[in-house]
Amino acid sequence: MELLVGILLACAFKAATLQNAVALNAALSTAGTVFCGVFVQAVPFLVLGVVVSGLIAVFVSPERLARWLPRRPAVAVLAAGVGGAALPGCECGSVPVARRLFGDGGATGAAALTFMLAAPAINPVVLVATAVAFPGAPRMVLARMGASLLTAVIIGWAWSRWGRPEWITRRLPTPGVRTESRWVVFAEAARHDFLQAASYLVLGAAAAAALHVVVPQWVFAHLAADPILGVLAMAALAVVLALCSEADAFVAASMTMVPLLPRLVFLVVGPAVDVKLFAMQAGMFGRAFAARFAPCTFVVAIASACAVGSFVLGGR
């Protein structure tokens, strides 16, 4: 507490010095602005996410969720993927929601992970944004929805087949005495989830800002002209940029020198894996989980984007 107050006071007194130091250094001020951009942009979605996760903590016990979901795990995963369309937000919000739904990982674990991957990519807001960004290519919307849903469902099935509960090292705090009012349960869940997710968001936003300064975007644009290298370059760019899934379609649309298929890969990988999501997943689920989940999702997302893309978009 004393340390916190001390840091704040010291910075308040030195505010002018700090401002000048940052403004005079081009790399530092760019990184600072990109960091603030990613963080400020994510806050409303994160708040929406923790409000939903707080409501889940109050009203949806794991037993009740398991009763709602179809009995067969494979069908439950499919239902969760399609259900992802109901959360209109971007990926920062869906991590805490999925963590609440995940619970102890029993019957609902695979469905929660599918929901986490599907929600930011196939909700109506994102699909409309994609349609607006690609007015000349309506199949892009179809391809994005199909490939993202496919990724989410494959990962969900993979989790129910090979997932191991001991990878989940981060536990949610056990709800206190059952007599607590619903408001308290809600506030405690929202508080815990916001602090946890936002702290890791800071880590991810800092990584995105640093990469933004160190690796200029034109490097990726040059690589992307080659078809195979292009797919990998755009997938890597999606991980590095850590864009919000409601904005990435416009960025992809502006890269006119890149063929459509690599741009589809960019749109499918971005909401599923990026540096800030990796940090947030490590914080909410555990490092052992994130270290396995992110590379798997990366590979599956590229593969399903290529498969769906070559089927829907043709050779363009």
Next chain:
Amino acid sequence: MSRESENIVLLLVGLGILVITWSGVFVRYVKPGLLPWLVASAVLLIALALFVMACDIRRGGPRDDDHGHAHSHRAAIVWLLVIPILLLCFVKPPALRPSAAAPSVTPVSNDVLNQAFPPLPPGRAPELSLPEVLMRWAQDTNGSLTNRHITVTGFVLNEAQGVDLGRVVIICCAADAQLARIHLAGSAAAEAAGLPDNTWLRVEGQVPPRQPSSAKIPTLEATTVTRVDAPPNPYA
């Protein structure tokens, strides 16, 4: 970090967001349209923090479960949230400079995107944003820019082959910034050429229609050039 400090951090994140929306600094980082959502989330965060603090005080101390070993792991990570609080409240990084934006000058140029744009607003020289000029120039089948005077605001970019008018465009937040630019030519371009980079200008002139052989960047035949203050929203 103790539970009390965590609650203060939660409160400060909310206050920080409120401060940057109040002072207008937030347009350096995100689109102005995010304003109502930022205010709503700031109010929610502040209310949440105050509610949790009030509960703790009424209970006469923090909840028991926070003294258990189960929570020791998160003690350190919440410190990271102090970084955005300090940045937003005290450092306030400046708006992006043109060199930091991706040099993507391409207004989407697929021919499939060509469409009929609505006519320009009436008036002698209506004010258009730079990206809109680029889009109309590249895609408008009505040729709405032909033979019309327009007014465009942007900053000076001195290049080897002449002077350009530039504007940083963001779609969502500062992480996706791109640089839009138009070449300046015509009688008044010489006035702009003498100015240092990043000087804000309002330029009046005409944009000749696109020819199949045209360069990728249009040219603004400037008739008058006026120096202006930097606009409140730095991005277009």
